[in-house]
Amino acid sequence: MPTESLTNEVRLLRFLAQDMTQAELGRRVGLTRQTIAAIEQGRYSPSLEVAFRIADVFGKRLDEVFHWNPGGREDVERDAG
Structure with missing residues (x-):
């Protein structure tokens, strides 16, 4: 049975932002590093x-x-664009 899936680019974006740490991002948005x-x-x-x-x-x-994949399927429209 397919499951819904929320994926994200947070790790990549941190890397591209001069290797921002998880702790720094957490501080800026009010969350813990964990x-x-x-x-x-x-x-x-x-x-x-x-x-x-x-x-x-x-x-x-x-x-x-953030990317939402209902039913765990790939977003065909986004991939085709």
Whole structure:
């Protein structure tokens, strides 16, 4: 049975932001380093407010940082574009 999946680009964006640490990102959005690690690994889904805060730190839109895959399927339209 397919499962829903929320993936993200947080780790990549931290790397591109001069190797920002998980602790630094956490400080900027009001979370612990451990929570940032869990978000990156897909073990924890942030609230919508926190997701917007994370995107804002990197100057990105929400959909550039977080990707929702209903039913665990790949987003065919995004891949085709």
